[in-house]
Amino acid sequence: GAVVSQHPSWVICKSGTSVKIECRSLDFQATTMFWYRQFPKQSLMLMATSNEGSKATYEQGVEKDKFLINHASLTLSTLTVTSAHPEDSSFYICSARPGLSTDTQYFGPGTRLTVL
Amino acid sequence: SQKIEQNSEALNIQEGKTATLTCNYTNYSPAYLQWYRQDPGRGPVFLLLIRENEKEKRKERLKVTFDTTLKQSLFHITASQPADSATYLCVLLNDYKLSFGAGTTVTVRA
Numbered sequence: 001g002a003v004v005s006q007h008p009s010w011v012i013c014k015s016g017t018s019v020k021i022e023c024r025s026l027d028f029q030a031t032t033m034f035w036y037r038q039f040p041k042q043s044l045m046l047m048a049t050s051n052e053g054s055k056a057t058y059e060q061g062v063e064k065d066k067f068l069i070n071h072a073s074l075t076l077s078t079l080t081v082t083s084a085h086p087e088d089s090s091f092y093i094c095s096a097r098p099g100l101s102t103d104t105q106y107f108g109p110g111t112r113l114t115v116l
Numbered sequence: 117s118q119k120i121e122q123n124s125e126a127l128n129i130q131e132g133k134t135a136t137l138t139c140n141y142t143n144y145s146p147a148y149l150q151w152y153r154q155d156p157g158r159g160p161v162f163l164l165l166i167r168e169n170e171k172e173k174r175k176e177r178l179k180v181t182f183d184t185t186l187k188q189s190l191f192h193i194t195a196s197q198p199a200d201s202a203t204y205l206c207v208l209l210n211d212y213k214l215s216f217g218a219g220t221t222v223t224v225r226a
Contacts, residue, residue, distance in 0.1 A: 006159075034214075043120075043205070043216040044160070093159045095214075103148065105214060107159035 002028050004096050006108035013084055014116055021079045021111045023094030029074035030096035034105065035067075038091040050077050074099075084115045118143040120217040122206050127222045129196055137191040137220045139206030144215070146208040149182055149189050154203045154219065163204075164191075196224045 003026040013019050023033060032051050036044040048064075050056040050071035058064045066088075068080040077096075081088055091112055095105040119142045129135050139149070148167045152160035166173045166182040166189070173180045179192040193200050201224050206217040 004159075041218070043218040044214075045216075046213055049213070091157075095159075103165065103209070104162070107152075107161070110157065110159045112157065 002096075002098065002104075002106040004030075004094065004106045004108040006092075006094055006111050008111060009109060010112040010114075012114045012116065015085050016083055018080055018082045019084055019113060021081075021092055021094075021113075023077045023079070023096065023108050025075045025096040025098075025106070028096070028098050028106075030077075031074065031099040032097040033071055033077040034095045034097070035069060035077075035079050036093045036095070038093060038110075044093060047079075081113065084113070086115045089113055089115045118210075118215070120144070120206055120208060120215060122204075122217040123220040124218075125220075127220055129222070129224055131196060131198060131224055131226050133196055135193040135196050135200070135222050135224070137193075137204055137206075137222070139189040139191065139217055141187050141206075141208060144187075144208050144210050146210055148209055149180075150207040150209070150214075151178075151180055151189075151191050152205040152207055154205055156203075160205055160207075160216075193222070196222075198224045198226050200224050 007022045035047045038044045048056045048058045056069035071077040093110040095107045121140045150165045151163045154160045177194045181190045203219040203221045205219045
């Protein structure tokens with residue numbers, strides 16, 4: 001089956017530093033990748049949609065200069081949280097959609113970010 | 117505004133019983149509806165997809181119904197097992213994006 005990995009699975013950083021999270025599709029090519037954020041006891045909220053080779057599309061209220069997304073290849077997307085603050089602490093989940101599919105997204109295991 | 121509402125209470129059931137979860141939505145016209153399972157600290161795992169022209173879908177011990185008139189989906193876990201304990205998410209595809217409900221946490225007691 002289709003597998004999506006994320007790295008790291010958890011990260012703790014100091015306020016003001018930047019953190020990069022990687023999302024990889026291991027056995028398929030992903031034309032489109034999505035980044036979500038989930039706070040405790042809440043639903044996943046879509047942050048941005050990225051298509052390989054083009055700029056990401058951010059949802060309303062998500063700062064694109066703070067959450068930098070790069071989808072440089074068909075198997076890798078990265079999310080960089082710049083100048084992280086404690087309120088950025090959350091569970092970040094990526095998903096990947098195979099090139100020919102409009103229905104199916106495969107989710108990564110998530111990355112727990114804690115900003116001190 | 118658009119809303120996806122799931123059973124707000126956690127569901128505790130005895131092993132072997134059927135768990136029934138409800139998903140109601142407003143101001144969406146989804147082409148399809150999906151159900152995912154999420155374990156603590158993990159990403160969602162796809163379970164079932166049901167399209168707007170389908171009334172019912174089954175997969176092993178899982179059954180989903182979809183009523184576009186009532187704007188409601190029911191998710192059933194029959195012959196439940198402790199391994200079924202998880203949070204179950206109702207998800208709509210709207211405008212090529214997935215929108216998630218907050219989930220219902222099911223605990224199956226042995």
